Structures are given as structure tokens and as C-alpha cells.
Amino acid sequence: MERQFANDTGIDTSLQALIFDMDGVLTDTLPYHLKAWLQYSTTVPELDAARREQLEQKDGALNKLLAQMSGKRNEELLPELLGYPVAAADIQRWSSGKEAVYRSLIQHEIQWMPGLIPFLQLAKAVGLKLGLGTSACRENVNLLMQQDGLGDFFAAQVIETDVERGKPDPQCYLLVAERLGVEPDQCLVFEDAISGTQAARNAGMRCWGLLTSHSETELQQVGAEYCIQDFTDPALQQLIGH
Numbered sequence: 001m002e003r004q005f006a007n008d009t010g011i012d013t014s015l016q017a018l019i020f021d022m023d024g025v026l027t028d029t030l031p032y033h034l035k036a037w038l039q040y041s042t043t044v045p046e047l048d049a050a051r052r053e054q055l056e057q058k059d060g061a062l063n064k065l066l067a068q069m070s071g072k073r074n075e076e077l078l079p080e081l082l083g084y085p086v087a088a089a090d091i092q093r094w095s096s097g098k099e100a101v102y103r104s105l106i107q108h109e110i111q112w113m114p115g116l117i118p119f120l121q122l123a124k125a126v127g128l129k130l131g132l133g134t135s136a137c138r139e140n141v142n143l144l145m146q147q148d149g150l151g152d153f154f155a156a157q158v159i160e161t162d163v164e165r166g167k168p169d170p171q172c173y174l175l176v177a178e179r180l181g182v183e184p185d186q187c188l189v190f191e192d193a194i195s196g197t198q199a200a201r202n203a204g205m206r207c208w209g210l211l212t213s214h215s216e217t218e219l220q221q222v223g224a225e226y227c228i229q230d231f232t233d234p235a236l237q238q239l240i241g242h
Helices: 030-041 045-055 061-069 074-082 088-106 116-125 138-145 147-153 171-180 194-202 216-221 235-239
Strands: 004-006 012-014 017-020 129-133 156-158 187-191 206-210 226-228
Touching: 017 171, 030 045, 030 088, 045 074, 074 088, 088 138, 116 129, 116 147, 129 171, 138 147, 156 171, 171 187, 171 194, 187 194, 194 206, 194 216, 206 216, 216 226, 226 235
Parallel strands: 017 129, 017 187, 129 156, 187 206, 206 226
Antiparallel strands: 004 012
């Protein structure tokens, strides 16, 4: 029997699954990714040149870099940061190095978004299916999923290597829905990135924004129907009828 939930227009809609991005949604990892990029890039001449160019820009360069990194796979991000095509072997080598630095920085500093665990518990208790759709690599996903048994909440997980195309392509979220056994229009995605919000909307799913790396205006412009600071927002209780 399907549960019925009301959306912000007051019209009942069938909501069977919640799908979560990882970085910037479950926990604010983005500052650690930025620090890892700045630290690792000093060891690679090509990356160091890009780092110095970015830091020499006007005020707000780091915030712009943070937003630029949000939601993107390294194979897409590195050519964008460098401004020229990058060989696959270099992308693999640099990505592995940077992500190893990231994990060393965050492994003892993981803090979930306020209200996350109680919300996941409640959503699961009322019968919603929970999925994870992220552009992160397996090692990064495992690090977070093993913390506090978080991975036990998610009946389906889709990571970087499960898809051929990154966000804003809808492939990631469509695959999560498929693995959960639900239709796209039965899903609501939680995203903090512009590309991720676009991916959710391109998949035919509703999307709520987390204000971790972009403003409410920016996320709503690309399709977020509502934005929250974290999972203590009272609208979440209304969303699932509690």
C-alpha cells in the first residue's frame, strides 16, 4: 500500500523514496575537499600553477572555487580547473592522491548535518525507501557509510563508477530509483549542488536544496522546490506526515 504525502501546494502526491547526495548533504565535506585540493596541488607542478592562479584572483576566490567543485567528478573538475584537456592517466593519479589527502583530513572530523540521523530514522520508520546518489569514489563513500552505521539506512547506493555520465546527467538518480524499485516521480532528492539539482530535475524527480554551497536563489533557479539549512527544518516533518 502506497503512502500519500502532501507537497507544498497541498496536492497529494505519491512519495515512496528519499534520495540523498553525499558531500554537502549528509555532512559538510566541501571545506575538507578544498583544503585537500590546496594541499595536494602543491606537490604537482601542473596543479600548483592552477592553484596559484586561483588564489591570485580577487576576494572570494576560495568561495568561488568551493562552489565550482561542488557536485562534480574529478574527471570533469580537473580539466575545468586547469583550462585544458587532461590525460586519463593523470586524472586517475591526481584524483587518487587528492582523495587520499581528503580522507586523512576528514576521517576523525566527520560531523553529520544537524538532525540527519533522527530524520533518516523517522523516514525509514514510516516506510520510505532511502537511497544514496553521489559522484564520490568508493573509498570516500565507504569512509562515511561506515561511520555510525550510516550505510545501513540506504537500501541502494550509486557512486562515481556506477555511471558513465556525471551530474547534471540524470543517470545517477535514475539508477538509484531503479535499484530501489520506485518510479522517478515517486522520489524526492536532497542536493546542495547546482549540477545535482539539475540531475534530479532531469530525472523527473522533486528536489529539496541544502544551503551548504549555494544560495536559496541559485538552487531554486535550477529547480529546487524548497531549501533547508539542515535536517532540523520543521518542513521535513510535514513532508512525511509527522
